[in-house]
Amino acid sequence: MTVVAESTSTARSATVELTGVSHWYGNVVAVNDITLTVGSGVTGLLGPNGAGKTTVLHMMAGFLRPARGAVHLDGKPTWRDPEVYRKLGLVTERETVPGFLTAQEFVLSGAKLHGLKDPLAATARAIGIVELEEAKDRRISTYSKGMRQRARVAAALVHDPSVLLLDEPFNGMDPRQRLHMMDLLHRMAGEGRTILFSSHILEEVERLSGTIQVIVAGRLAASGHYRHIRKLMTNRPSVYLVRSSNDRRLGAVLMGLDAVAGVELEPSGLQVRTSDHGAFTRALAKLARAEDIRLTAVQPRDESLENVFSYLVAQ
């Protein structure tokens, strides 16, 4: 079946473009003046909960009209354009799969809704891509989380779209299911499709995509290759709690390091502020050895994702 899938695929690369896009719900500004372009390959849309990722994806899919600005797919506005719907598939965040249907029935109903010429062949192709052939005649209620998610991807792919948008596709998956889904997204990108998926977990995005768009509080906070984003995040000022066999002595020598912006001696240990976390952690171990001080704990104090993201926004 996979062979059929490959030979009949007509997907080509497509570009989705947001220009000065804003959206609000009542008084809540969900998306604030975002301009970005997503092309073929896998792109990660990264941001903490409530950042506006879902709103962006829904505007891209043409389900939501931007209050300001414009969303274009290959130069055409996406809002309420059936032509656009034919080129684009969306896998929503909420799992709305009817458990009483089989994957075959579920995907076939999508093929019929799209008015495809040969819905059965399109269904076989989509089920082949997500590798659900063996389970396709079983009710979806008997599937694992990962299988249900793949059935949803198959339904979003049934019309062979050039663009696939996925909202938090890895949520609730175990590591094996994640790997399977990552492999699937890579394969689809390899066919030239434009794949955009949202996530609030940096590692997820890092493993899957070269390009990352970071959204924080409705704004585009950073954009580019994941190495660039990672560097921005790791080079940010951060605070560590350090415990050792001689905190007072260690504090005094740490003050002499260029990478250290401040040291405070607290009952729980040393609180060290650093402007370069890589240089600091490397120097710390060396210094402790040289001074014959035993390190018992080195803990980042501000590693929450929200802190990392807020730092990016302030840049």
Ligand SMILES: Nc1ncnc2c1ncn2[C@@H]1O[C@H](COP(=O)(O)OP(=O)(O)OP(=O)(O)O)[C@@H](O)[C@H]1O
């Ligand atoms: N229908 C709605 N009515 C009112 N406010 C909304 C609505 N949908 C989203 N919001 C608000 O808009 C902001 C952005 O929400 P959105 O769902 O786009 O973010 P998100 O990054 O996808 O977050 P999550 O991962 O938690 O879904 C949030 O503050 C959210 O509370």
